[in-house]
Amino acid sequence: MRKIKVAVIAHGLGMSRGYSGEGNIYKSFFEMLEERKIDYVTISFAKPYDTSIPSIYTLPFHLPKLDKYQRLLTYYTAKKVKPDLYLNASGVPIPLSEIAPHVIYAGAPSIANLPSKYTRSLFWKLYLLPFRLVINKIKDEAKKAKIIANSRYSAKAIAEVYEINEPKVIYPPVDIEYFQRAYSEEKRENFFVTIGRIERGKMLENSIFLAAKSGVKGIIIGSLNEKDYLNKLIKLKRELNADVEILTDLSREELLKVLSRAKIYFHATIGEHFGIPVIEAMASGVIPIVPKESGAYEVVPEFSYSDIEEAVILLKSLLEKENIELRREMRNRALNFSKENFKRNIFNEISSIIF
Incomplete structure (x- = not known):
């Protein structure tokens, strides 16, 4: 041998x-x-x-x-x-x-x-x-x-x-070089994006709760792992009248297009060990909001939440301006990964x- x-x-x-x-x-x-x-x-x-x-x-x-x-x-x-x-x-x-x-x-x-x-x-x-x-x-x-x-x-x-x-x-x-392609300092749209596999462990219902309580549009993007969980999310957004799009199995190019338009990234998974989509979003110039109870807190502690109410306050505050310098800082911070x-x-x- x-x-x-x-x-x-x-x-x-x-x-x-x-x-x-x-x-x-x-x-x-x-x-x-x-x-x-x-x-x-x-x-x-x-x-x-x-x-x-x-x-x-x-x-x-x-x-x-x-x-x-x-x-x-x-x-x-x-x-x-x-x-x-x-x-x-x-x-x-x-x-x-x-x-x-x-x-x-x-x-x-x-x-x-x-x-x-x-x-x-x-x-x-x-x-x-x-x-x-x-x-x-x-x-x-x-x-x-x-x-x-x-x-x-x-x-x-x-x-x-x-x-x-x-x-x-x-x-x-993290593939920083690829996601930097979505970076620009042009005007962005007032919506948040969440990235995560469509499965229960990702706690994507938190994104629907955020959209419902804030009145801000959200887009959830993820590979479809659990069809019954997707149906549950669709039912929940209807019940709460939340403005949320759920896009499954997007190509990487399609994902980049969404990230290039979004102002905010919301990480829904409490207890996530790290959270690679947080860094991908930052490299794209999207400002992240992350759970305090997660590894991503180590990257952006200044934009962390303990509950949905706190996330709503952060979201509305960050949407008030274009935050060009902050987007630049997030991109530069992502380079370390x-x-x-x-x-x-x-x-x-x-x-x-x-x-």
Whole structure:
């Protein structure tokens, strides 16, 4: 068997053809390794959709469900190889440190006591039961592995759940160059935009509540994951007489066109570990309003809300002017989150292990 320098744990490759926020972490890892001519292989539980990358997997078919379980089950694939380094983009401390050094890029653990769909219903609490059954093994691995968090918000939750010191933070990569194409200092329209997958965990009803209480038009943009949730949102906006458009599965070019017109971005997901659309909006010159209870608070604490009433006040205030200088500042602040910065920072963390 050929010597493997780096095994990239990327469970989601077997779940979807597209690349979500986490999928963009995978791509950035692959680019980082390829640019430095470092041999690597990807590790997933189910068969990847993308056959162009070197991969090892266990299931001979794709499995688009059971995301959290696949993060654990990837262990059975990973232990088949002995690389110089496991670079884990799936975020869970599966026990690999006894085989090779293990570096984990992680958001807050799903069993953390943070607002999310996993704390909102009995169904989701039962869904996460296997994690609680193996929590001691996960904690042990967290103490042995090197964990890097995607925000200070996540770092605090990681430290609390795994009973370790707060890990180092490296913010995730954002395609700043692409979204800057929507930036201009021309007059913009008085509406807000929200970006997020159409699924319950994204709490998109908050955008409808904001539109209803403020009287300001909102546009929700997202890939359609849950049709019944979309129907619920449509019903809610009718009941509240809220001026909200819901646009599903837009192309990136269509998304840019909307961002180029909007004045405000509203992040609806309370408890989000980071929130990449916040940075995409900022790069586009759109001023964000974000939950205090989220990783995005670290980026724009001056425009954060605790409840919808507070968000309404912020929204109306920011719509009063064109805020050219503020839009410029948001764009400049977004530059810190470039993919190049991310790849350089991650490489600095792993280089001493593989060389």
